[in-house]
Amino acid sequence: MIELKNIRKAYTTEYTKLEVLKGIDMNIEHGEFLSIMGSSGSGKSTLLNIIGILDDYDSGDYRFDGELIKGLSQRQAAQYRNRLIGFVFQSFNLLSFKTALENVALPLYYQKVDRRKRQTVAMEYLDMVGLKDWAHHLPNQMSGGQQQRVAIARALISQPKVILADEPTGALDTNTSYEVMKIFREINQQGITIIVVTHEHDIANMTKRIIHLKDGLIDGSTSVATASAGS
Ligand code: ADP
Ligand code: MG
Numbered sequence: 001m002i003e004l005k006n007i008r009k010a011y012t013t014e015y016t017k018l019e020v021l022k023g024i025d026m027n028i029e030h031g032e033f034l035s036i037m038g039s040s041g042s043g044k045s046t047l048l049n050i051i052g053i054l055d056d057y058d059s060g061d062y063r064f065d066g067e068l069i070k071g072l073s074q075r076q077a078a079q080y081r082n083r084l085i086g087f088v089f090q091s092f093n094l095l096s097f098k099t100a101l102e103n104v105a106l107p108l109y110y111q112k113v114d115r116r117k118r119q120t121v122a123m124e125y126l127d128m129v130g131l132k133d134w135a136h137h138l139p140n141q142m143s144g145g146q147q148q149r150v151a152i153a154r155a156l157i158s159q160p161k162v163i164l165a166d167e168p169t170g171a172l173d174t175n176t177s178y179e180v181m182k183i184f185r186e187i188n189q190q191g192i193t194i195i196v197v198t199h200e201h202d203i204a205n206m207t208k209r210i211i212h213l214k215d216g217l218i219d220g221s222t223s224v225a226t227a228s229a230g231s
Pocket of ligand 2: 046
C-alpha cells in the first residue's frame, strides 16, 4: 500500500542544512498495525508528515497503492488526504467549543453530508470508541483518554485506508495509553491500516511490527510476538 524508495528530506535555513531523512526505504501492506520508533529528533514526525501528504520530500519516490505522490499541488494533496488518510495527534486537536459528537461529525460537514445523517453516523463512531454517553460533552469536560478516543472516531468517520497517529499516547498516563492502543488494535482488526509513531518501547510493543528509525535511516524492523501485541 505504502511504498517509500530512497526518501530524503532536509530542512535548510540561510546558514545550515539539516538532513533529517537520509534515504528511507519502507513498505507497508494493507491491514498492518505498525509503529515507527525512534528517539526524539530522529525524524519520525517528518516521515509521518510525508506519508500523510502534509509535507513534500526532496528526492526519492513515494507511492500509495501504486500512485506516485510527488510534487502535488495543495489542492491535489488535500484531495488525496481526505480520501485516504485519517490523522491522530498527541494533542488531540479537537475544537474546544464543539461537543464530542460535533467534533466527530466535522469531516462529514466538509463533505456536505446533511445534518441528520452526520449526527447519526457520528454517533455510530462514538459508540465504536465507547463514548456514546459522552456525545454532548465538550472536550474540556472529558479526560485526555476520552478526548483521544473522540479524535480517533473523527479520524475514522471518513473511512480512510490508513490512520496515522503521531505520539497518540504522548499526553496520556500509562493505563490510558494502553486503552488507546487497545482501541487501535480493535480498529485494525476491522482491516484498517494503522501507523503509530512513538518513542516509547511499551507502546511500540503493542503493535505488530516495529520499524526503527535512527539518524535519518531505517535501523531494522522487528515483528512483535502475538502474545505481546495481544496482551
Ligand atoms: P521526531 O518527531 O522524531 O522528534 P522531527 O521529525 O520532528 O523528529 O524532527 C527531526 C529534526 O528536524 C529535528 O532536529 C527537528 O528540530 C528538525 N525539524 C523538524 N521540523 C523542522 C522544520 N520545519 N524546520 C527546521 N527543522 C525542523
Ligand atoms: Mg515528533
